[in-house]
Amino acid sequence: MKRRRVVLAAGAAAIGAGVLACGGPPQANAPRPAPPVATTPASPPAPAESPPAETAVHPVTAGALGASWHPGCPVPPENLRLVDVPYLGMDGKPHTGQLIVNQDRVEQTITVLDELFRLRFPIQRVQTPDHYPGAEDELSMEDNNTSAFNCRGTPGRSKWSQHALGRAIDINPLLNPSVYKTGRFVPTTAAQVLDRTRKDAGLLHDGDPAVRVFTDRGWTWGGHWADPSDYQHFELRRSATASRQRELPFPSQSTSDSAVPPPRVVPPPRVRKFRSLALRSIPYRRFASRESRQWCSVTDVTFAASAR
Numbered sequence: 328m329k330r331r332r333v334v335l336a337a338g339a340a341a342i343g344a345g346v347l348a349c350g351g352p353p354q355a356n357a358p359r360p361a362p363p364v365a366t367t368p369a370s371p372p373a374p375a376e377s378p379p380a381e382t383a384v385h386p387v388t389a390g391a392l393g394a395s396w397h398p399g400c401p402v403p404p405e406n407l408r409l410v411d412v413p414y415l416g417m418d419g420k421p422h423t424g425q426l427i428v429n430q431d432r433v434e435q436t437i438t439v440l441d442e443l444f445r446l447r448f449p450i451q452r453v454q455t456p457d458h459y460p461g462a463e464d465e466l467s468m469e470d471n472n473t474s475a476f477n478c479r480g481t482p483g484r485s486k487w488s489q490h491a492l493g494r495a496i497d498i499n500p501l502l503n504p505s506v507y508k509t510g511r512f513v514p515t516t517a518a519q520v521l522d523r524t525r526k527d528a529g530l531l532h533d534g535d536p537a538v539r540v541f542t543d544r545g546w547t548w549g550g551h552w553a554d555p556s557d558y559q560h561f562e563l564r565r566s567a568t569a570s571r572q573r574e575l576p577f578p579s580q581s582t583s584d585s586a587v588p589p590p591r592v593v594p595p596p597r598v599r600k601f602r603s604l605a606l607r608s609i610p611y612r613r614f615a616s617r618e619s620r621q622w623c624s625v626t627d628v629t630f631a632a633s634a635r
Contacts, residue, residue, distance in 0.1 A: 382437050385409040387427060392476075393457030395427070400478035401487050407476060408433050412440040414450040414473075417529065424453020427476035429493030435563055436475070436496065439540050448537040449528045451499055468514035468559075471501035471529075482513075495562035498537075499529045503558035505549070523558070531558050 389396055389404045396404060408430050416422045421444070428436045443450070451471035459466040467474055476493040480486065489495035497503075504517035512521065520530065531538055533550060541561045542548055549557025 382413070382441075383411040384433055385411075392427070393455075394460075394462035395456045395477050397478060401491055402429060402478075402493055406430050407493050409455070410436055412437065412453060413444045414440060414453050415444055415447055417449045417451055419449075422453075424450075424473070425455055426453060426474065426496065427455055427493065428496075429476070432494050432563060435544065435546075439496075439544065439546070439561075442540040443537060446536050446540065451501070451529065465514055468497070468500035468504075469516050471499055473498050473500070489562040489564065494564060495560060497559040498531065498561065500559040502527060502529045503531045503550075505555045505557040505559065507555040508553075 385408065387404050387407050387409050391409070392404060392407070396407075406429060407427055410426050410428060410433055412424055412426055414422055414424055426436060426440075450473050453473045456462040456464065456467050456472075456474050456477045458472075459470070462477055464477060464479060467477075473496065474490075475496045476490060477488075478491045479488055480491070481488045490497075501514055501517055502520050504512045504514060504520065506512045506521065512518070520527065523530075523532065531548075531550060538548055538550070544563075546561045546563045549555070549560030549562075
């Protein structure tokens, strides 16, 4: 009996050793591993700025141009195009605006507006002038609206503006007014930015990267002019090799933009006076003229004339 107890004790000790060798059951106070948590892949961070939208070019009609075009304008509607262009707003966000330009300036316009976007040059708004009553340029400028085509004359001169040809763009006109030596400026609400040493966002200065976007590509900047200094204005005139388009001359009647002088009086052609010479009875059928020495028939000629 004593021997059996010893054997049983030895077996229990062996089983206990085996259990301990296998690691044993977890203790009651041992921390349990946390269950796996379902996760979703993190979305990539939003870019700081969206790339320029793909540009679209549309044909236009006289009806779509509204008051910005009328019969007698130098360029017909079929020679104009409506271009969707990207720009960075004053709010720092990308926007898409619309400009109407000549069909031979579409590519150049898209290039400069894309470059201004990449430079992060801010523009207030870009829309066609027919958004304003009568397509009035002053209203568009006061709204700081960047625009291109508008059928109007050059202020103070009897000639078409390059805007009437669709070959000029005004950038942020309220911030970049046109200033005359007389002290007059347009738009009339731009008095606060006549000091061109200001560095407000959207202002243009000589040598600025935004100005060079145009001038390095052959555009003329009005800020280089003496009178007026047209800081908003950029134009790309037709080159000598460009194909000619049908362009009507500036009308002879007065317009709201400028007084046209009366038409030039062309003097009548000079009239030479002659002295008539009476003919006597000539017994011959033919005679020689004094001046031309050519024979004439008496029956056909009633008088001979010589220059005085």
